[in-house]
Amino acid sequence: MRVALINSGFEPNEGDLRPAPPYGIMTIGAYLESKGHEVSLFDWSGEELNDEKRRMLINFKPDIVGIHTKISTALLRAIKISKWVKVKEIPVIWGGPGTMVIPELMLKEGPVDYLVLGEGEITAAELLECLEKGSSLRDVNGIAYLENGEYVRTPPRERMTDLDSLPSPLWNKLGDLSRYFTPLYGRNAVSIVTSRGCPGNCTFCYSKMMWGYKWYAFSPQRVVSEIENIMTLDPRITGFIIMDDLFATDPKRVEDICSLIINKKLDIIWNCEIRADMITESLLDIMKRAGCKQILVGVESGSDRLLTMVRKDITADDIIKASNLIHEAGMEVYAMVINGLPTETKEDIRSTEHMLDTIKPEYTEFLTYMPYPGTALFESAVENGFAPPENLEGWGDMGTFSVSSIQDKGLSSYANKMYISMEKRTKRKATINSYLKSITKDPITAPMRAIRFMMKRKGDNNGA
Numbered sequence: 001m002r003v004a005l006i007n008s009g010f011e012p013n014e015g016d017l018r019p020a021p022p023y024g025i026m027t028i029g030a031y032l033e034s035k036g037h038e039v040s041l042f043d044w045s046g047e048e049l050n051d052e053k054r055r056m057l058i059n060f061k062p063d064i065v066g067i068h069t070k071i072s073t074a075l076l077r078a079i080k081i082s083k084w085v086k087v088k089e090i091p092v093i094w095g096g097p098g099t100m101v102i103p104e105l106m107l108k109e110g111p112v113d114y115l116v117l118g119e120g121e122i123t124a125a126e127l128l129e130c131l132e133k134g135s136s137l138r139d140v141n142g143i144a145y146l147e148n149g150e151y152v153r154t155p156p157r158e159r160m161t162d163l164d165s166l167p168s169p170l171w172n173k174l175g176d177l178s179r180y181f182t183p184l185y186g187r188n189a190v191s192i193v194t195s196r197g198c199p200g201n202c203t204f205c206y207s208k209m210m211w212g213y214k215w216y217a218f219s220p221q222r223v224v225s226e227i228e229n230i231m232t233l234d235p236r237i238t239g240f241i242i243m244d245d246l247f248a249t250d251p252k253r254v255e256d257i258c259s260l261i262i263n264k265k266l267d268i269i270w271n272c273e274i275r276a277d278m279i280t281e282s283l284l285d286i287m288k289r290a291g292c293k294q295i296l297v298g299v300e301s302g303s304d305r306l307l308t309m310v311r312k313d314i315t316a317d318d319i320i321k322a323s324n325l326i327h328e329a330g331m332e333v334y335a336m337v338i339n340g341l342p343t344e345t346k347e348d349i350r351s352t353e354h355m356l357d358t359i360k361p362e363y364t365e366f367l368t369y370m371p372y373p374g375t376a377l378f379e380s381a382v383e384n385g386f387a388p389p390e391n392l393e394g395w396g397d398m399g400t401f402s403v404s405s406i407q408d409k410g411l412s413s414y415a416n417k418m419y420i421s422m423e424k425r426t427k428r429k430a431t432i433n434s435y436l437k438s439i440t441k442d443p444i445t446a447p448m449r450a451i452r453f454m455m456k457r458k459g460d461n462n463g464a
Contacts, residue, residue: 001128002038004062005029008069008077009045019045020191020243021180024068024096024120026169031121034167037128041173049077054084064091064131066116066124070098071372076396082111093127095120100209101372102395103144104151109392115144118210119196121166123157159211163196163218168229177234182241185269185293189239190230194223194257198245200275201311202300203376204338204369207245215249220256227261227268242272251283258290269293271334276322277314284329294362295326296334302355303348306341310377316355323359335361339419340369342377342384349418356426364426366419370398 007022022043029039040060044053057065065085069078075098082092095116099106103115114137116123123142130140137145142157160166174180181188195218197211218226231237248254261268271294272287279295297319301307304316323333337352356364371381373388382388389395 001063001132002061003029003032003040003128004057004060004065005032005039005041006057006065006067006078006081007041007043007045008067008074008081009043009047011073011077012046012048014046014073017046018182019043019179020182020241021169021171021174021177022068023169023191023193023243025066026171026174027166028066028095028120028124029170029173030167032125032128033170035125035128039170039173041170043174044077044081049080053081057081057084058088062090064093064128066093066095067112068096069094070096071101071370071395071398072098073396074098075392078112079110079392079396086111091131093124095124097206097210099144101206101374102392103153105392105395107144107146107151113145117142117144117153118157118212119159122160159197159214159216161216163216164222168226171230171233177237181237182239184239184241184271187239187269188236189241189269190237191241191243192223192226192230193243194218194226194247195244195249199249200246201313203310204341204372206372206375209372209374211245215246217250217253220253220260223257224260224264224266227266228264231266231268238268240268240270242270244273246275247272248274248278248283251278251280254283255286258286258292261290262286266291271296273298273336275314276318279322279325281325281329284325284331288329288331292331294332294334296336297322297326297361299335299352299355299359299361300338301341301344301348302352303344304351306344306348309343309380310338310341316351319355320358323361327360332362333359334363334365335359336365336367338367338369342369342371342380342386346418349422353422353425356422357429360429362430364423364430366423 005025005028007025009019010017022041022045025041025043029041033039042057047053067078067081069075078094085092091113092111093114093116094106094110094112099115099117103117106112106115114127116127123140126140127143130137137143138152138154141155144151144153146152177190180190182190195215197215198205198207199213199215227240269291271292273296276297299319300310300312302316307314307316326333335356371378371386371388389398
Protein backbone atom coordinates (compact mmCIF):
# COMPACT_ATOMS: atom_id res chain seq x y z
CA MET A 1 0.00 0.00 0.00
CA ARG A 2 1.03 3.59 -0.55
CA VAL A 3 1.19 5.05 2.94
CA ALA A 4 1.49 8.73 3.83
CA LEU A 5 2.68 9.29 7.41
CA ILE A 6 2.26 12.82 8.74
CA ASN A 7 3.56 14.61 11.80
CA SER A 8 0.93 17.32 12.25
CA GLY A 9 3.18 19.21 14.69
CA PHE A 10 2.66 22.71 16.03
CA GLU A 11 1.68 26.06 14.57
CA PRO A 12 4.20 28.53 13.07
CA ASN A 13 5.72 30.73 15.79
CA GLU A 14 4.05 28.74 18.57
CA GLY A 15 5.98 29.75 21.68
CA ASP A 16 9.63 28.74 21.66
CA LEU A 17 8.98 25.36 20.04
CA ARG A 18 11.48 23.99 17.56
CA PRO A 19 10.90 21.17 15.07
CA ALA A 20 12.38 17.87 16.25
CA PRO A 21 12.89 14.72 14.19
CA PRO A 22 9.44 13.04 14.10
CA TYR A 23 10.47 9.72 15.60
CA GLY A 24 6.93 8.37 15.67
CA ILE A 25 6.46 8.38 11.91
CA MET A 26 10.17 7.71 11.26
CA THR A 27 10.13 4.39 13.14
CA ILE A 28 6.68 3.24 12.03
CA GLY A 29 7.54 4.19 8.45
CA ALA A 30 10.71 2.11 8.56
CA TYR A 31 8.80 -0.87 9.94
CA LEU A 32 6.09 -0.59 7.27
CA GLU A 33 8.73 -0.36 4.55
CA SER A 34 10.25 -3.58 5.88
CA LYS A 35 6.84 -5.18 5.35
CA GLY A 36 6.73 -4.10 1.71
CA HIS A 37 4.71 -0.88 1.88
CA GLU A 38 5.65 2.31 0.03
CA VAL A 39 6.01 5.08 2.61
CA SER A 40 6.32 8.84 2.33
CA LEU A 41 6.91 11.08 5.35
CA PHE A 42 5.44 14.57 5.77
CA ASP A 43 6.69 16.56 8.75
CA TRP A 44 4.86 19.86 8.96
CA SER A 45 5.87 21.00 12.44
CA GLY A 46 6.01 24.77 12.63
CA GLU A 47 4.73 25.17 9.07
CA GLU A 48 1.51 26.61 7.75
CA LEU A 49 -1.07 24.05 6.61
CA ASN A 50 -1.81 25.65 3.27
CA ASP A 51 -3.00 24.57 -0.18
CA GLU A 52 0.53 23.66 -1.18
CA LYS A 53 0.68 21.10 1.64
CA ARG A 54 -2.75 19.76 0.69
CA ARG A 55 -1.75 19.32 -2.96
CA MET A 56 1.54 17.70 -1.96
CA LEU A 57 -0.32 15.10 0.09
CA ILE A 58 -3.07 14.41 -2.45
CA ASN A 59 -0.58 14.19 -5.33
CA PHE A 60 1.22 11.38 -3.51
CA LYS A 61 -2.03 9.41 -4.05
CA PRO A 62 -1.90 7.47 -0.80
CA ASP A 63 -4.01 4.41 -0.17
CA ILE A 64 -4.08 5.31 3.48
CA VAL A 65 -2.93 8.22 5.67
CA GLY A 66 -1.52 7.97 9.20
CA ILE A 67 -1.21 11.06 11.41
CA HIS A 68 0.74 11.40 14.66
CA THR A 69 -1.14 13.53 17.14
CA LYS A 70 -1.26 14.56 20.78
CA ILE A 71 -3.35 16.81 23.01
CA SER A 72 -2.18 20.20 21.79
CA THR A 73 -2.49 22.25 18.63
CA ALA A 74 -1.27 19.06 16.93
CA LEU A 75 -4.81 17.75 17.38
CA LEU A 76 -6.35 20.77 15.66
CA ARG A 77 -3.89 20.38 12.81
CA ALA A 78 -4.61 16.64 12.55
CA ILE A 79 -8.30 17.44 12.17
CA LYS A 80 -7.59 19.89 9.34
CA ILE A 81 -5.28 17.49 7.49
CA SER A 82 -7.72 14.60 7.90
CA LYS A 83 -10.52 16.65 6.33
CA TRP A 84 -8.34 17.15 3.24
CA VAL A 85 -7.98 13.40 2.95
CA LYS A 86 -11.55 12.38 3.75
CA VAL A 87 -12.80 14.47 0.82
CA LYS A 88 -10.91 11.96 -1.35
CA GLU A 89 -12.42 9.03 0.60
CA ILE A 90 -9.00 7.89 1.77
CA PRO A 91 -8.95 6.01 5.12
CA VAL A 92 -7.31 7.89 8.00
CA ILE A 93 -5.44 6.47 11.00
CA TRP A 94 -4.41 8.49 14.03
CA GLY A 95 -1.61 7.39 16.33
CA GLY A 96 0.64 8.84 19.02
CA PRO A 97 0.06 9.62 22.69
CA GLY A 98 -3.06 11.69 22.06
CA THR A 99 -5.09 8.66 21.00
CA MET A 100 -4.70 7.12 24.47
CA VAL A 101 -6.35 10.09 26.20
CA ILE A 102 -9.70 10.62 24.47
CA PRO A 103 -10.05 7.75 21.95
CA GLU A 104 -13.85 7.50 21.90
CA LEU A 105 -14.29 11.24 21.46
CA MET A 106 -11.75 11.26 18.65
CA LEU A 107 -13.61 8.57 16.73
CA LYS A 108 -17.07 10.01 17.28
CA GLU A 109 -16.18 13.62 16.46
CA GLY A 110 -12.99 13.47 14.40
CA PRO A 111 -12.47 12.83 10.67
CA VAL A 112 -10.66 9.56 11.46
CA ASP A 113 -11.41 5.89 10.81
CA TYR A 114 -8.98 4.02 13.07
CA LEU A 115 -6.83 4.72 16.10
CA VAL A 116 -3.55 2.97 16.87
CA LEU A 117 -3.24 2.79 20.65
CA GLY A 118 0.19 2.55 22.26
CA GLU A 119 3.32 1.23 20.55
CA GLY A 120 2.58 1.46 16.86
CA GLU A 121 4.89 -0.54 14.62
CA ILE A 122 3.36 -4.03 14.76
CA THR A 123 -0.17 -2.70 15.24
CA ALA A 124 0.02 -0.47 12.16
CA ALA A 125 1.43 -3.29 10.02
CA GLU A 126 -1.29 -5.71 11.14
CA LEU A 127 -4.00 -3.10 10.60
CA LEU A 128 -2.85 -2.46 7.02
CA GLU A 129 -2.71 -6.19 6.33
CA CYS A 130 -6.21 -6.55 7.73
CA LEU A 131 -7.52 -3.74 5.53
CA GLU A 132 -5.83 -5.19 2.44
CA LYS A 133 -7.31 -8.65 3.01
CA GLY A 134 -10.67 -7.44 4.27
CA SER A 135 -10.39 -9.55 7.41
CA SER A 136 -11.90 -8.76 10.81
CA LEU A 137 -10.57 -5.70 12.62
CA ARG A 138 -11.21 -7.47 15.91
CA ASP A 139 -8.19 -9.67 15.18
CA VAL A 140 -5.85 -6.67 15.51
CA ASN A 141 -4.80 -5.83 19.05
CA GLY A 142 -4.18 -2.22 20.05
CA ILE A 143 -6.70 -0.38 17.88
CA ALA A 144 -10.03 1.40 18.27
CA TYR A 145 -12.73 2.12 15.68
CA LEU A 146 -16.47 2.53 15.24
CA GLU A 147 -18.60 -0.40 14.13
CA ASN A 148 -22.14 0.58 13.17
CA GLY A 149 -21.64 3.72 15.23
CA GLU A 150 -20.54 1.80 18.33
CA TYR A 151 -17.11 2.30 19.88
CA VAL A 152 -14.88 -0.78 19.67
CA ARG A 153 -11.53 -1.11 21.42
CA THR A 154 -9.54 -4.29 20.95
CA PRO A 155 -7.26 -5.83 23.63
CA PRO A 156 -4.04 -3.88 24.26
CA ARG A 157 -0.94 -4.58 22.22
CA GLU A 158 1.89 -6.32 24.04
CA ARG A 159 5.03 -4.19 24.25
CA MET A 160 8.04 -5.02 22.11
CA THR A 161 10.93 -6.24 24.27
CA ASP A 162 13.66 -6.40 21.62
CA LEU A 163 13.88 -2.87 20.25
CA ASP A 164 17.08 -3.72 18.39
CA SER A 165 14.95 -5.84 16.03
CA LEU A 166 13.37 -2.65 14.66
CA PRO A 167 14.83 -1.18 11.46
CA SER A 168 16.59 2.17 11.76
CA PRO A 169 14.33 5.25 11.63
CA LEU A 170 13.87 6.88 8.23
CA TRP A 171 16.37 9.70 8.68
CA ASN A 172 17.03 9.62 4.93
CA LYS A 173 13.44 10.65 4.18
CA LEU A 174 13.47 13.90 6.17
CA GLY A 175 15.31 16.01 3.61
CA ASP A 176 17.64 18.73 4.86
CA LEU A 177 18.23 17.98 8.54
CA SER A 178 19.22 21.57 9.35
CA ARG A 179 15.59 22.39 10.21
CA TYR A 180 16.01 20.11 13.21
CA PHE A 181 19.25 21.65 14.47
CA THR A 182 19.17 22.93 18.04
CA PRO A 183 22.17 24.96 19.22
CA LEU A 184 23.91 23.08 22.03
CA TYR A 185 27.15 24.60 23.34
CA GLY A 186 28.17 25.79 19.90
CA ARG A 187 27.24 22.54 18.16
CA ASN A 188 24.37 21.50 15.89
CA ALA A 189 22.33 19.02 17.91
CA VAL A 190 19.38 16.81 16.97
CA SER A 191 17.07 14.76 19.13
CA ILE A 192 17.39 10.99 19.42
CA VAL A 193 15.49 8.28 21.30
CA THR A 194 17.31 5.40 23.00
CA SER A 195 14.54 3.84 25.10
CA ARG A 196 10.77 3.70 25.54
CA GLY A 197 8.69 4.10 28.67
CA CYS A 198 9.35 4.98 32.29
CA PRO A 199 8.98 2.88 35.46
CA GLY A 200 8.08 5.93 37.55
CA ASN A 201 4.73 6.52 39.23
CA CYS A 202 4.12 10.23 38.54
CA THR A 203 0.38 10.86 38.63
CA PHE A 204 0.42 13.77 36.16
CA CYS A 205 2.15 11.92 33.31
CA TYR A 206 0.36 10.14 30.47
CA SER A 207 3.45 8.24 29.36
CA LYS A 208 2.04 5.28 31.30
CA MET A 209 -1.00 5.24 29.06
CA MET A 210 1.25 4.99 26.00
CA TRP A 211 3.89 2.59 27.28
CA GLY A 212 2.52 1.04 30.47
CA TYR A 213 4.86 0.67 33.43
CA LYS A 214 7.56 -1.16 31.48
CA TRP A 215 10.81 0.33 30.22
CA TYR A 216 12.63 -1.20 27.27
CA ALA A 217 15.77 0.12 25.62
CA PHE A 218 17.96 -0.13 22.57
CA SER A 219 21.29 -1.77 23.30
CA PRO A 220 24.38 0.41 23.83
CA GLN A 221 25.77 -0.87 20.52
CA ARG A 222 22.59 0.08 18.67
CA VAL A 223 22.50 3.54 20.29
CA VAL A 224 26.09 4.40 19.36
CA SER A 225 25.67 2.94 15.87
CA GLU A 226 22.63 5.19 15.39
CA ILE A 227 24.68 8.22 16.48
CA GLU A 228 27.42 7.33 14.01
CA ASN A 229 24.90 6.84 11.21
CA ILE A 230 23.37 10.27 11.82
CA MET A 231 26.81 11.92 11.85
CA THR A 232 27.65 10.19 8.57
CA LEU A 233 24.34 11.29 7.04
CA ASP A 234 25.03 14.91 8.03
CA PRO A 235 28.56 15.67 9.31
CA ARG A 236 27.35 19.05 10.60
CA ILE A 237 25.64 17.18 13.45
CA THR A 238 27.90 16.69 16.49
CA GLY A 239 25.38 17.18 19.29
CA PHE A 240 22.53 15.02 20.55
CA ILE A 241 19.51 15.69 22.74
CA ILE A 242 18.37 12.40 24.26
CA MET A 243 14.58 12.57 24.42
CA ASP A 244 13.93 9.44 26.50
CA ASP A 245 11.38 9.72 29.29
CA LEU A 246 14.10 8.38 31.58
CA PHE A 247 17.51 7.76 30.02
CA ALA A 248 19.25 6.35 33.12
CA THR A 249 16.73 3.70 34.19
CA ASP A 250 19.59 1.21 33.79
CA PRO A 251 22.83 2.93 34.93
CA LYS A 252 24.94 0.04 33.57
CA ARG A 253 23.53 0.64 30.08
CA VAL A 254 24.41 4.35 30.39
CA GLU A 255 27.96 3.44 31.41
CA ASP A 256 28.27 1.05 28.46
CA ILE A 257 27.02 3.71 26.03
CA CYS A 258 29.53 6.18 27.42
CA SER A 259 32.37 3.64 27.24
CA LEU A 260 31.64 3.03 23.57
CA ILE A 261 31.59 6.78 22.84
CA ILE A 262 34.91 7.21 24.65
CA ASN A 263 36.57 4.17 23.05
CA LYS A 264 35.45 5.21 19.58
CA LYS A 265 36.71 8.74 20.27
CA LEU A 266 33.46 10.28 19.04
CA ASP A 267 33.66 14.07 19.22
CA ILE A 268 30.12 14.72 20.39
CA ILE A 269 28.26 16.56 23.14
CA TRP A 270 24.86 15.65 24.52
CA ASN A 271 22.31 16.02 27.28
CA CYS A 272 19.72 13.74 28.86
CA GLU A 273 17.14 13.48 31.63
CA ILE A 274 17.88 11.62 34.88
CA ARG A 275 15.84 11.26 38.05
CA ALA A 276 17.44 13.06 40.99
CA ASP A 277 17.72 9.87 43.03
CA MET A 278 19.63 8.08 40.24
CA ILE A 279 22.45 10.61 40.03
CA THR A 280 25.83 9.50 41.39
CA GLU A 281 29.36 10.87 41.17
CA SER A 282 30.65 7.85 39.27
CA LEU A 283 27.83 8.01 36.70
CA LEU A 284 28.34 11.73 36.14
CA ASP A 285 32.08 11.20 35.75
CA ILE A 286 31.83 8.77 32.85
CA MET A 287 28.99 10.73 31.27
CA LYS A 288 31.06 13.90 31.29
CA ARG A 289 34.04 12.08 29.76
CA ALA A 290 31.70 10.86 27.02
CA GLY A 291 30.61 14.41 26.17
CA CYS A 292 27.53 14.98 28.34
CA LYS A 293 27.27 18.67 29.17
CA GLN A 294 23.86 19.03 30.74
CA ILE A 295 21.47 17.02 32.92
CA LEU A 296 17.73 17.61 32.79
CA VAL A 297 16.16 17.13 36.21
CA GLY A 298 12.42 16.79 36.76
CA VAL A 299 12.15 19.22 39.67
CA GLU A 300 8.36 19.56 39.16
CA SER A 301 7.98 21.47 42.48
CA GLY A 302 9.99 22.62 45.47
CA SER A 303 7.13 21.57 47.76
CA ASP A 304 7.52 18.19 49.44
CA ARG A 305 3.75 18.10 49.83
CA LEU A 306 3.22 18.35 46.08
CA LEU A 307 6.06 15.95 45.31
CA THR A 308 4.33 13.39 47.53
CA MET A 309 0.94 14.12 45.96
CA VAL A 310 2.24 13.42 42.44
CA ARG A 311 4.11 10.31 43.66
CA LYS A 312 7.45 11.59 42.48
CA ASP A 313 9.10 9.40 45.15
CA ILE A 314 11.81 11.99 45.81
CA THR A 315 12.11 14.97 48.15
CA ALA A 316 13.26 18.55 47.71
CA ASP A 317 16.50 17.59 49.49
CA ASP A 318 17.10 14.84 46.90
CA ILE A 319 16.83 17.42 44.13
CA ILE A 320 19.22 19.80 45.89
CA LYS A 321 21.79 17.04 46.47
CA ALA A 322 21.55 15.89 42.85
CA SER A 323 21.96 19.42 41.53
CA ASN A 324 25.01 19.93 43.72
CA LEU A 325 26.56 16.74 42.34
CA ILE A 326 25.92 17.88 38.77
CA HIS A 327 27.54 21.26 39.36
CA GLU A 328 30.48 19.71 41.22
CA ALA A 329 31.03 17.48 38.18
CA GLY A 330 31.31 20.60 36.02
CA MET A 331 28.00 20.05 34.23
CA GLU A 332 24.89 22.18 33.90
CA VAL A 333 21.47 21.71 35.46
CA TYR A 334 18.34 22.05 33.33
CA ALA A 335 15.41 22.21 35.76
CA MET A 336 11.90 21.30 34.62
CA VAL A 337 9.08 22.74 36.71
CA ILE A 338 5.35 21.98 36.54
CA ASN A 339 3.15 24.89 37.50
CA GLY A 340 -0.56 24.87 38.29
CA LEU A 341 -0.78 21.45 39.96
CA PRO A 342 -4.10 20.79 41.73
CA THR A 343 -4.24 22.14 45.32
CA GLU A 344 -1.08 24.21 44.76
CA THR A 345 -0.87 27.07 47.26
CA LYS A 346 1.09 30.31 47.40
CA GLU A 347 3.41 28.66 49.91
CA ASP A 348 4.05 25.78 47.48
CA ILE A 349 4.94 28.28 44.76
CA ARG A 350 7.31 30.12 47.10
CA SER A 351 8.93 26.76 47.95
CA THR A 352 9.52 26.15 44.25
CA GLU A 353 11.20 29.52 43.78
CA HIS A 354 13.30 28.91 46.91
CA MET A 355 14.33 25.58 45.42
CA LEU A 356 15.39 27.25 42.17
CA ASP A 357 17.32 29.90 44.09
CA THR A 358 19.11 27.10 45.95
CA ILE A 359 20.04 24.83 43.05
CA LYS A 360 20.80 27.71 40.62
CA PRO A 361 19.97 25.89 37.38
CA GLU A 362 21.56 27.22 34.22
CA TYR A 363 18.22 26.69 32.47
CA THR A 364 14.66 26.37 33.76
CA GLU A 365 11.66 25.21 31.78
CA PHE A 366 8.21 26.05 33.13
CA LEU A 367 5.47 23.71 31.91
CA THR A 368 1.84 24.14 32.83
CA TYR A 369 0.12 21.08 34.27
CA MET A 370 -2.27 19.48 31.79
CA PRO A 371 -5.00 17.23 33.25
CA TYR A 372 -5.20 14.13 31.05
CA PRO A 373 -8.18 11.78 31.38
CA GLY A 374 -6.98 8.38 32.53
CA THR A 375 -4.11 9.71 34.64
CA ALA A 376 -4.25 9.31 38.42
CA LEU A 377 -4.30 13.07 39.03
CA PHE A 378 -7.16 13.84 36.64
CA GLU A 379 -10.03 13.49 39.13
CA SER A 380 -8.23 15.75 41.60
CA ALA A 381 -7.86 18.36 38.86
CA VAL A 382 -11.59 18.23 38.14
CA GLU A 383 -12.41 18.51 41.85
CA ASN A 384 -10.18 21.58 42.04
CA GLY A 385 -11.70 23.53 39.19
CA PHE A 386 -10.67 21.97 35.88
CA ALA A 387 -13.59 21.76 33.45
CA PRO A 388 -12.80 19.11 30.80
CA PRO A 389 -13.46 20.32 27.25
CA GLU A 390 -16.59 18.90 25.67
CA ASN A 391 -15.24 18.56 22.13
CA LEU A 392 -12.05 17.84 20.19
CA GLU A 393 -11.35 21.46 19.38
CA GLY A 394 -11.50 22.30 23.09
CA TRP A 395 -8.87 19.67 23.88
CA GLY A 396 -6.71 20.96 21.04
CA ASP A 397 -6.79 24.42 22.60
CA MET A 398 -5.42 23.15 25.91
CA GLY A 399 -1.89 24.53 26.27
CA THR A 400 1.03 23.12 28.24
CA PHE A 401 3.88 25.38 27.14
CA SER A 402 2.59 28.78 28.20
CA VAL A 403 2.59 29.70 31.87
CA SER A 404 -0.38 31.95 31.15
CA SER A 405 -2.54 28.89 30.46
CA ILE A 406 -2.78 28.00 34.19
CA GLN A 407 -5.75 30.25 34.70
CA ASP A 408 -7.39 29.06 31.48
CA LYS A 409 -7.66 25.60 33.03
CA GLY A 410 -9.42 26.96 36.09
CA LEU A 411 -6.92 25.35 38.45
CA SER A 412 -5.72 28.46 40.24
CA SER A 413 -6.77 32.05 40.78
CA TYR A 414 -3.29 33.33 41.59
CA ALA A 415 -0.62 30.91 40.31
CA ASN A 416 -0.73 32.46 36.85
CA LYS A 417 0.69 35.83 37.89
CA MET A 418 3.10 34.35 40.45
CA TYR A 419 4.64 31.94 37.95
CA ILE A 420 4.98 34.55 35.20
CA SER A 421 6.91 36.74 37.65
CA MET A 422 8.98 33.77 38.83
CA GLU A 423 9.81 32.80 35.26
CA LYS A 424 11.16 36.28 34.54
CA ARG A 425 13.21 36.38 37.76
CA THR A 426 14.60 32.89 37.21
CA LYS A 427 15.74 33.66 33.68
CA ARG A 428 17.32 36.94 34.83
CA LYS A 429 19.20 35.22 37.67
CA ALA A 430 20.43 32.46 35.33
CA THR A 431 21.74 35.07 32.89
CA ILE A 432 23.54 36.98 35.64
CA ASN A 433 25.06 33.76 37.02
CA SER A 434 26.22 32.86 33.51
CA TYR A 435 28.01 36.20 33.15
CA LEU A 436 29.60 35.84 36.59
CA LYS A 437 30.96 32.42 35.63
CA SER A 438 32.22 33.73 32.30
CA ILE A 439 34.26 36.45 34.02
CA THR A 440 36.62 33.82 35.41
CA LYS A 441 37.06 32.36 31.92
CA ASP A 442 37.11 35.60 29.93
CA PRO A 443 37.78 38.59 32.22
CA ILE A 444 38.28 41.04 29.34
CA THR A 445 35.03 40.79 27.32
CA ALA A 446 32.63 39.33 29.89
CA PRO A 447 32.13 42.63 31.81
CA MET A 448 31.17 44.46 28.61
CA ARG A 449 28.58 41.75 27.79
CA ALA A 450 27.18 42.09 31.31
CA ILE A 451 26.86 45.88 30.93
CA ARG A 452 25.05 45.47 27.60
CA PHE A 453 22.67 42.96 29.23
CA MET A 454 21.90 45.31 32.14
CA MET A 455 21.31 48.24 29.77
CA LYS A 456 18.94 46.14 27.68
CA ARG A 457 17.12 45.03 30.83
CA LYS A 458 16.77 48.67 31.93
CA GLY A 459 15.37 49.60 28.54
CA ASP A 460 12.90 46.71 28.62
CA ASN A 461 11.72 47.76 32.07
CA ASN A 462 11.31 51.39 31.02
CA GLY A 463 9.22 50.32 28.08
CA ALA A 464 7.01 48.06 30.16
